[in-house]
Amino acid sequence: MLVPGYNLKWSKRHTVVALALGASASAAYTAYRLYRYHGYFSRAGIRPVSNGDAEFEVKRAVDEYLQFHYSTQQEVLPYRHAPKEALQFIDQLVLLCERNCLALQDFTGEQGQVTALDLGCAVGGSSFALARAFQSVVGVDSSAHFIKAAQVLQREGVLAFTTIEEGDITATRLAQLPDDVDVDRVRFLQVQKRSSYLVREADLCRLPKNLVQFDAVLAANVLERLPDPANFLDQLSTLVKANGIAILASAFSWSEKCTAKDSWLGGFYKKANEPVRSLDGMKQHMEPHFDLIEQEDIPYLIRQHARKYEWGVSCCTVWRRRRDKA
Numbered sequence: 001m002l003v004p005g006y007n008l009k010w011s012k013r014h015t016v017v018a019l020a021l022g023a024s025a026s027a028a029y030t031a032y033r034l035y036r037y038h039g040y041f042s043r044a045g046i047r048p049v050s051n052g053d054a055e056f057e058v059k060r061a062v063d064e065y066l067q068f069h070y071s072t073q074q075e076v077l078p079y080r081h082a083p084k085e086a087l088q089f090i091d092q093l094v095l096l097c098e099r100n101c102l103a104l105q106d107f108t109g110e111q112g113q114v115t116a117l118d119l120g121c122a123v124g125g126s127s128f129a130l131a132r133a134f135q136s137v138v139g140v141d142s143s144a145h146f147i148k149a150a151q152v153l154q155r156e157g158v159l160a161f162t163t164i165e166e167g168d169i170t171a172t173r174l175a176q177l178p179d180d181v182d183v184d185r186v187r188f189l190q191v192q193k194r195s196s197y198l199v200r201e202a203d204l205c206r207l208p209k210n211l212v213q214f215d216a217v218l219a220a221n222v223l224e225r226l227p228d229p230a231n232f233l234d235q236l237s238t239l240v241k242a243n244g245i246a247i248l249a250s251a252f253s254w255s256e257k258c259t260a261k262d263s264w265l266g267g268f269y270k271k272a273n274e275p276v277r278s279l280d281g282m283k284q285h286m287e288p289h290f291d292l293i294e295q296e297d298i299p300y301l302i303r304q305h306a307r308k309y310e311w312g313v314s315c316c317t318v319w320r321r322r323r324d325k326a
Contacts, residue, residue: 069125124150
């Protein structure tokens with residue numbers, strides 16, 4: 001939805017160091033226009049952070065994720081010939097969770113609340129979508145900007161963001177929560193960042209130690225942006241209940257900007273030019289505690305401006321945690 005009469009004021013340009021996390025495989029943002037935003041973001045407490053003369057801002061990253069998580073099909077992709085199925089990425093992931101979570105099939109109520117953990121939740125679209133079926137959802141991200149945006153949506157149900165139309169031409173739209181979402185089922189947590197002044201990729205390898213176990217854990221397009229994805233996978237058995245599920249989605253877009261090459265799960269050659277695939281690397285870390293029960297390729301689409309998009313396909317796997325041996 002366009003917001004008439006809503007003007008944004010731009011300030012001078014600065015270099016921004018940021019890596020965007022969550023339900024996209026978008027590349028790292030390295031040079032953004034730094035501009036101050038008012039209205040909803042002011043009430044959310046979102047401000048540029050500074051280190052001496054350098055200022056760092058991820059406003060554009062927040063805008064792109066708000067657009068990815070909440071925009072309508074007509075707003076994102078109004079063209080007749082277009083891969084519109086890629087706009088259902090979050091809905092398809094949530095459907096995988098609902099279809100495979102055994103706790104949701106218990107209609108006796110004996111197991112209590114059915115819970116879900118959304119790792120790398122960004123601005124919360126998948127967390128709110130999970131709350132339709134799960135009675136308790138925790139969304140985790142390391143970006144204070146993303147978490148605060150999700151909290152504003154939780155509190156007010158609406159949040160303005162900027163979308164690029166062409167060159168310097170922009171429009172302001174509204175991210176809105178659907179009426180059928182019970183926001184009281186969701187809470188958001190920020191994990192500690194690796195630096196006090198740089199907004200970086202979430203280090204989900206260092207999750208809060210007081211997290212309980214969940215019936216379902218979702219990590220969408222997170223693995224290839226972690227410093228130690230193997231350690232992250234090794235932690236999952238402590239976060240998922242017995243017979244619970246972990247849903248992992250990744251386009252395997254490895255980059256040394258995010259992950260040192262010796263920490264990649266795949267995407268490289270062994271000796272004698274033998275390729276190592278990322279899915280095989282995942283299996284090595286998941287199979288000691290989980291069984292692979294479903295695998296599906298799900299496309300996603302990121303709008304960059306009115307006529308340019310990033311289209312990708314995530315390898316989505318569903319893993320059921322085995323009961324520990326007595």
